[in-house]
Amino acid sequence: MLALTPARARPRTGSYVQVTEVEYRLLLSEAAVGAGAVHVQQIDGGMDPHDLRIRDGSSGRVFSLPLLNPGQMHDAVVYMRPGVYHLWCSVPGHWKLGMHAILRVAAH
Ligand SMILES: [Cu+2]
Numbered sequence: 001m002l003a004l005t006p007a008r009a010r011p012r013t014g015s016y017v018q019v020t021e022v023e024y025r026l027l028l029s030e031a032a033v034g035a036g037a038v039h040v041q042q043i044d045g046g047m048d049p050h051d052l053r054i055r056d057g058s059s060g061r062v063f064s065l066p067l068l069n070p071g072q073m074h075d076a077v078v079y080m081r082p083g084v085y086h087l088w089c090s091v092p093g094h095w096k097l098g099m100h101a102i103l104r105v106a107a108h
Contacts, residue, residue, distance in 0.1 A: 021050040024097035032104040044068035
């Protein structure tokens with residue numbers, strides 16, 4: 001069901017979180033990451049297309065990751081400051097069905 005993770009995808013240093021999107025949940029590999037450059041690996045592990053939005057809870061800034069088809073994966077680097085970030089899928093109806101999660105970002 002899930003795409004395999006290529007070895008190159010995980011950086012040698014820094015923070016990393018894998019976000020697997022299924023109907024209708026976001027499964028995070030980590031509940032918290034360290035601040036700075038965070039490698040976000042987005043995986044559509046479901047049967048429908050899903051995108052990913054990441055909002056900085058303090059500034060309100062939103063990072064938009066692409067709409068993926070089932071089995072696709074996308075790697076992004078998001079610069080995160082300490083605080084709380086909100087993740088969700090913005091496909092209509094999916095937030096309400098449960099596709100949202102919180103990621104805590106801690107100072108190093
Ligand atoms: Cu979705």
